[in-house]
Amino acid sequence: MSELLNRIRKTSLHSRIKNVEEVLPLFKDGMNLGWSGFTPAGYPKAIPIALADHVEKNGLQGKLRFNLFIGASVGVETEDRWASLDMIDRRWPYQTGKNIQAGINEGRIRMGDKHLSLFAQDLGYGFYTKDSGGRIDIGIIECSAITEDGGLILTASCGAVPEIVKIADKIIIELNTSVPNYEGLHDIIEPIDPPNRLPFLISRVDDRAGTPYVRVDNDKIIAIVESTHPDNGRAFSEQDDTSEAIANNIMDFFQFEVKNGRLPKNLLPLQSGVGSIANAVIGGLAKAPFTGLKVWTEVLQDTMLDLLDSGKLDFASTVSLSFSNGGFKRFYEKWDFYAPKVLMRPLSIANAPEPIRRLGCIAMNTPVEFDIYAHANSTLVGGTRMINGIGGSGDFLRNAYLSIMHTPSVRPSKTDPLGITCVVPKAPHIDHTEHDLDVLVTEQGLADLRGLAPKDRAQMIIDKCVHPAYKPIIQEYFDMAKKECLAKRIGHEPQLFDRCFKMQWNLAKNGTMRIDNWDVSINF
Amino acid sequence: MSELLNRIRKTSLHSRIKNVEEVLPLFKDGMNLGWSGFTPAGYPKAIPIALADHVEKNGLQGKLRFNLFIGASVGVETEDRWASLDMIDRRWPYQTGKNIQAGINEGRIRMGDKHLSLFAQDLGYGFYTKDSGGRIDIGIIECSAITEDGGLILTASCGAVPEIVKIADKIIIELNTSVPNYEGLHDIIEPIDPPNRLPFLISRVDDRAGTPYVRVDNDKIIAIVESTHPDNGRAFSEQDDTSEAIANNIMDFFQFEVKNGRLPKNLLPLQSGVGSIANAVIGGLAKAPFTGLKVWTEVLQDTMLDLLDSGKLDFASTVSLSFSNGGFKRFYEKWDFYAPKVLMRPLSIANAPEPIRRLGCIAMNTPVEFDIYAHANSTLVGGTRMINGIGGSGDFLRNAYLSIMHTPSVRPSKTDPLGITCVVPKAPHIDHTEHDLDVLVTEQGLADLRGLAPKDRAQMIIDKCVHPAYKPIIQEYFDMAKKECLAKRIGHEPQLFDRCFKMQWNLAKNGTMRIDNWDVSINF
Structure with a gap:
């Protein structure tokens, strides 16, 4: 037969x-x-x-x-x-x-x-x-x-x-x-x-x-x-120095939280997205002193096989196995070792707020950009152009025990290697709000925002996350916005709506978000 | 003793x-x-x-x-x-x-x-x-x-x-x-x-x-x-024609949903906020042909006592009894009738995603404003000035079976009775995103956004929710944004970042959001 x-x-x-x-x-x-x-x-x-x-x-x-x-x-x-x-x-x-x-x-x-x-x-x-x-x-x-x-x-x-x-x-x-x-x-x-x-x-x-x-x-x-068609396996994202620096910041934070009794020694069930930063984080966990780890996530990448091999990861619940072709080969060859440690669930369960909040996941995702008050854009480059979609990031970030977003502090534009800052005064599109995010991380540092009011959050994000090339620019905006809005008694979360997108205008016109000053004149 | x-x-x-x-x-x-x-x-x-x-x-x-x-x-x-x-x-x-x-x-x-x-x-x-x-x-x-x-x-x-x-x-x-x-x-x-x-x-x-x-x-x-201090009972919000028109739009929608088999005849557990629109909605339910109603919410106002009296409401779970002084008097006098029909829970349970999603609540809340793509501002007037806070609106709107926001289409400014439109091209602050909201309602009409992509959503919101005084203005913006962004191939969710806040600038300068045109000249 x-x-x-x-x-x-x-x-x-x-x-x-x-x-x-x-x-x-x-x-x-x-x-x-x-x-x-x-x-x-x-x-x-x-x-x-x-x-x-x-x-x-x-x-x-x-x-x-x-x-x-x-x-x-x-x-x-x-x-x-x-x-x-x-x-x-x-x-x-x-x-x-x-x-x-x-x-x-x-x-x-x-x-x-x-x-x-x-x-x-x-x-x-x-x-x-x-x-x-x-x-x-x-x-x-x-x-x-x-x-x-x-x-x-x-x-x-x-x-x-x-x-x-x-x-x-x-x-x-x-x-x-x-x-x-x-x-x-x-x-x-x-x-x-x-x-x-x-x-x-x-x-x-x-x-x-x-x-x-x-x-x-x-x-x-x-x-x-x-x-008889195999899945078109996901290509492996290479790590780089920036991703590794981000991962190191997160590992230090985990150790600090364990030391202060806010995380158990084996952490809590981890959700990690895809891409080079996620890979670096998983790589960081393989080197860090945490054992008995558990994963509750949407996708397993090849690096999770390494973590299972290392003996540090006990079990992974996921929606899919998103391995490379080589990863699938490994998984099939060591089926008896891997299969008892993996369970796949429909996204109506894996992404449901109910288990994510009950289990107390640690959610980690990469946005396009975030702003000084911790609003994040995950979907629309420039505020209008769709990349992939919000996916499960909102399911996890709204319900996790710790909601973490990580991104390089800058990305290159066509003409300037530091042309795009990923920390902006105001995100041009918002998928995750200030009410959702606990921790923001770049290769520059980690901002733990828990318990901070908006203006305290902004100063910490500027201090910890912004690239040095942008720090004076964004600090100037924040100081100016604070001064003007507090003078008008409307300063819970200061913004200047005639200038908040000047960096984006400059990127469109001059190819970089590095602006010389915040001067703007508008006639209407 | x-x-x-x-x-x-x-x-x-x-x-x-x-x-x-x-x-x-x-x-x-x-x-x-x-x-x-x-x-x-x-x-x-x-x-x-x-x-x-x-x-x-x-x-x-x-x-x-x-x-x-x-x-x-x-x-x-x-x-x-x-x-x-x-x-x-x-x-x-x-x-x-x-x-x-x-x-x-x-x-x-x-x-x-x-x-x-x-x-x-x-x-x-x-x-x-x-x-x-x-x-x-x-x-x-x-x-x-x-x-x-x-x-x-x-x-x-x-x-x-x-x-x-x-x-x-x-x-x-x-x-x-x-x-x-x-x-x-x-x-x-x-x-x-x-x-x-x-x-x-x-x-x-x-x-x-x-x-x-x-x-x-x-x-x-x-x-x-x-x-021996009594609670400083909440004053009763009077209804008005606008609130009643909004409530009528919602009742018609409920009846349509029941007819189409997407809601049971006794609806699903209701969450309703506070204020005149919420009161009008509860008043509408008292007159509508639904019986066996249930409530899963944060606050019970006096009108809920009326609904209990009417025999149409079976049971209400809440975090608090937010009655007027007269409401407390009624509640205490008919304790044996009301008490078996009411249960109070801590907000870590009442507002938890777990029961809200499982029960399939119908969530109804009032924002400051929403925009043409269904992002809503619930907290910061003008994008920077705090009113009360997000409260439980996000807990309910993210997890409900049906997420409904209702607002008058316009509010008066100091100098123009129609000076502020509550439907704007781009919300200056966002607490609830396009990924969360199903239905938007004003006294003008009801926009059922389920299954609509952003540009289809925008057209329906303009058609159904915007006040006639603002309809041509906002339609012009949307047409212009669509044309420019699609021509640049960045038009999933069109916005023009040099003009999207022109109505807000005009309000600050001229006391009204009613603008004559979308012309803007910016030098920077």
């Missing part, structure tokens, strides 16, 4: 096995589609790639457009290629890829940007498709097996699968025989709508509160297609 | 009864104080008033200053009078009163503005007093009785009492014999720090998950002072 038949243990479903070509005619222009997948892992590949080929071959660009609802980003060979072929109308709630970003920022693709925990449940409530009766037409779910009772065993992520199968009229399974059977690595809680939802009985990162498979009305499964 | 002795059922505590004059010397300049109380109810009055008298009589203004940590605002005869006597250095996390606001906006009082659910737990973690070992010097707790085992029976609010008694070195009880014994009206869960916190086993608004009293180490109780 073939591996495909072996993996479909409910044999009555064998009759629904189809070739990819047979399912393509099911897809009609304007449909709402839900895919499995999360931060390129566990997404359907065979059908999306075949549909793209079909559009390209038949010149159907702009004539076969879909609304895509997926846990988060998926591989560029799927959604980004779809964007390049004008196959996407709406896209919720997060994406990556040059073509899809171009489509969004040029007004061709309508992207909705929502906290991931809310995305999952609002999708399940039918809010995003309320004009279609709250339904989606087709769900495409990558699985590694189907149980005797028709339960879906997912692959390298859980994403928003429970909600998608709940509201999908039809379901197509991509059964991926090129990956191992992931059975036992998932913990799925069926989404129950209020007012009948019950507590999530998770009080340790390794607690199981659900089932290892996704329950689904099997009558909805109209086709099972074999896939 | 006196009523005071009757109420202190643990008789060994009788020896700690003191006169208010005896405890005044315990208070030293620079101390951290925690008070019971929440949105003027259940706060200590005898000692704060006596301390103010002491400062006034002895000319100690500025020489006896305290850091005040209280669940939310308390009566003006206490904190606002303290502010007028320069008795407050730091104040966390919310306040009301002209003098305290003046102190904050003139830079004399340092206010920290935090989501109430986070305030409670961060206070308990010792974050706000970390320079003093995470402790507070004295907690002053208003009680209506003490049990045989020394449990504290609170009065008309729970506030942050469990966290305050946990970190207080010393506790003084104000036992208020002028109010009934509130025993049985509170449900207190002892705050346990991560990683050992357990689920809150609340899945209905009337579920009890704790004890009817606050457990406290009785050795910390250094004095019990009798108080």
Whole structure:
């Protein structure tokens, strides 16, 4: 018997096995589609790639457009290629890829940007498709097996699968025989709508509160297609000196907190984003004197395998395995070592405020920039241009025991290596507010803002986080704003609305945010 | 036996009864104080008033200053009078009163503005007093009785009492014999720090998950002072035509949602703020065809008594009873009718994301203003001047099933009855982001933003919510911003940073936000 038949243990479903070509005619222009997948892992590949080929071959660009609802980003060979072929109308709630970003920022693709925990449940409530009766037409779910009772065993992520199968009229399974059977690595809680939802009985990162498979009305499964496409693994971000300096600042802070009794010796469950700073932080933990660590997060990168290897990390709960191709190889080769230490959960659980706050996570994320009062921009460069989306950063930063944002203090512009300061007087777009953030870190230092009022926060952020090239500029702004606003008795959080964006104007005009003075004359 | 002795059922505590004059010397300049109380109810009055008298009589203004940590605002005869006597250095996390606001906006009082659910737990973690070992010097707790085992029976609010008694070195009880014994009206869960916190086993608004009293180490109780001061009851906000039109828009929306199966017939647990719009909404519910209603909120106003009287409201969970003096009289007179239908919880439970999201609350709050992309300003008029604080609005709006903000479309300026639009191109301060809000309402109409991308949101907000006097002005801005940003391929959420605050500049210069055109010339 073939591996495909072996993996479909409910044999009555064998009759629904189809070739990819047979399912393509099911897809009609304007449909709402839900895919499995999360931060390129566990997404359907065979059908999306075949549909793209079909559009390209038949010149159907702009004539076969879909609304895509997926846990988060998926591989560029799927959604980004779809964007390049004008196959996407709406896209919720997060994406990556040059073509899809171009489509969004040029007004061709309508992207909705929502906290991931809310995305999952609002999708399940039918809010995003309320004009279609709250339904989606087709769900495409990558699985590694189907149980005797028709339960879906997912692959390298859980994403928003429970909600998608709940509201999908039809379901197509991509059964991926090129990956191992992931059975036992998932913990799925069926989404129950209020007012009948019950507590999530998770009080340790390794607690199981659900089932290892996704329950689904099997009558909805109209086709099972074999896939042999591997995930398009995430490339490894190299560390650099700046990232390492940031990580060192965070390690020093952790040790200080342990010493002062505000953190246990093994810290608290860690959430860490992706990219070079996150890698440096994980690298820092591997060298630091903390053992018995736990992780409660959305994505595991290759560095987490190192931390598991080191024996310092006990357990990791995640939404997805976002490994490089080499990372997946390692994971598969040492399956018996890694698998008992990892659990994947849907984002409606992993990102839910309930366990994040109960467990007391330490959240660490990178913004585009933050301002002197600790408002952070995570999504829109220059205040208008979408990069990826807010993702789960708000879920974690609002609910963590410690909410930490880290960024280099400066980035290069096209003409000035220090042309962009990541600490600004006023963030041009705000995703996380002053009410949410505890600690801000750059390679310059760490500002612990807990218990500080706005003006005290601002001075500490300037002192600790701002690059020396910008320190006098931003200090001058703050002093000026304080003086003018306090004189007018409106100075709880001083700002000067005729000047607060001068650095951004100067960047557009002169290629750098380094300004000579704060003089501005405005006529209107 | 006196009523005071009757109420202190643990008789060994009788020896700690003191006169208010005896405890005044315990208070030293620079101390951290925690008070019971929440949105003027259940706060200590005898000692704060006596301390103010002491400062006034002895000319100690500025020489006896305290850091005040209280669940939310308390009566003006206490904190606002303290502010007028320069008795407050730091104040966390919310306040009301002209003098305290003046102190904050003139830079004399340092206010920290935090989501109430986070305030409670961060206070308990010792974050706000970390320079003093995470402790507070004295907690002053208003009680209506003490049990045989020394449990504290609170009065008309729970506030942050469990966290305050946990970190207080010393506790003084104000036992208020002028109010009934509130025993049985509170449900207190002892705050346990991560990683050992357990689920809150609340899945209905009337579920009890704790004890009817606050457990406290009785050795910390250094004095019990009798108080006969009633709460300074909240004045009733009169309704007006604008509020009623807003409420009608919301009732129509609820009926539409029920009809479309997205809300059950008895709706979902309601959270409603304070003020005239909130009163109009509750009044609207009394007239609407919904029965079996439930409330999960922070404050109960007089109108909730009407709703209970009408038989349409089954049960209300709250942090405090924020009645007028007449409302308290009604409540006490019909105690046997009201008491079984009301439960008070600490804000670490009532405002926690966990029950709010599980129960699927409908959150309704009034901002200062919101912008065309659904970012809302709840705290700082003009972007810099503090009014009260964010309170629990973020706890509810981030976690509700439906997040609704309502405001009049315009407010008068000093010289123009339509001088201020509450829908602006860009909010000058942001407390709630586009990722949080579902529905925006003015007397003009209701914008249901679920499932809409930013530019679609903007058009709907302009169409439904903006006052006719401002519609052409804001439409012109949006069209112009869209055109310029899309041409530059940076148009996910178009803004023009050289003009976005022109209406605010015009208000400052010419007394109105009604501008003739969007022309601006800037030299820098």
